[in-house]
Amino acid sequence: MGTGEVAPEKLKVIYAANKNVQPLTAKLCYKLADEWEKLSETTEVLRIWEDGEIKNVPENYFDAFIVDKARYLHREQGKLEFMKSARLIGEVFGHLNQYTGDEFIEYRVRQLIFNGIFEIEGIPKAMRFYSVKLKEEFN
Template sequence: MMDVVFSRSACGSLKMAQHYGQGEYTGAVSVIVAAREGEERTAPAPEVQAARQAAEQRARREWEEARPLGGEPANVFSLEGGWSMGDIAESQFPQGRRRLLERLFAASFGGSEAEREQIISESLNELQANLQTVLTRSANGEELRIWYSAGPDDACGLCWLLAKLNELAHHGPVQLIKLPVWEYGEGETMMAYTGWGEIGPGEWGRYLPLAQTAKPALLQACAGRWKELQRENAPLRVCLNGGLQSMPENFYDSFILRELERLPEEFLEASLVGNVLGRYQLGVGDGWLALRIEAFCRQGLLEVVQDGPGIRRRLRQHSDWASL
């Protein structure tokens, strides 16, 4: 059986989940003490020791309670492509993905142009190779299990992949597992997830009972919807009321503006991006938010006080930006 996810972080966790919990626990943990911006802090030894012991107990419990999935890492594939953003015209694959990644990396990544180009090329080569392998093996009758969520990239990736499978003359069985939007945690807590990348390797096994068979009617419906989205070829695609809809590039701007009201006149761009990602769980990455913040700078809503790599710039709000 093949397993497919739509992010690299989820792919790494899923590969670990195949044998996580087998044998005696031999793990090790480390503790990082965070401080606020501009604050220097050395945590007292008892505090560090208590945090380490709590982390070790939690890691051991996760190992002992894990349900290993089995299988081989070579059968796990990531088809990460940022499918909710940018050009998705069939004739523009993978060039449309390259243009999108170049824009996202230029806005949010602090490395050199050569480093960006290397990462982009490696990502696209991996995407194309994984797609070809999945389609070939499925055409030969092998079973495929797709893990997806309600996030826009996962929803678009699922629709895109099912459309690809629908084009095959024959394909093997397809199983779908959707990540619950929320579930209960330990005690009286509740957990809300935006994607499989947030799931630890010891947790994947408990979602196996959620698997459902993807019937031909679903593949045909997804193929038709994806063709419509390709014809519209909007800058963004989002999930609304359970369906994918095309949207303009400023769709997420209101969330950024809302967080600007909470920040002082001068602030770090990373603080704004982090606040939006953490508070609203939109399922969109820091790259797209950085692109929109750059648009705000061009429009005069924001100005750069101190330049820096990626999103490490210091910005200042226009004194009356709400009237612009």
């Protein structure tokens, strides 16, 4: 999350609560820069925060979670019918304990379409223009 996504009133509270916090030490700055150098040399597409550190994971790491959320939404519908992809992406994004950005989640939904897990209706030029549903055998 960037500060552009935080309401000004909340930023004021955050600032007030942290105005006496000391800036990073030179030693910590060098440590963080070194960590970034190591991360920037990796080729993985997806990283998560786990156990207090950044870990590289395969790009399909969240696919099962996406499919589970689709099953949940289908149960909510009462039957297996198309749902706006934005609805599914929002459900995943809202319950994911990692910050990936909705663009990455949409990318994975499209990969799941390509891999035959989801059916598609509409044109996938943006998430609001197409709908998805799990294929019968995956529901």
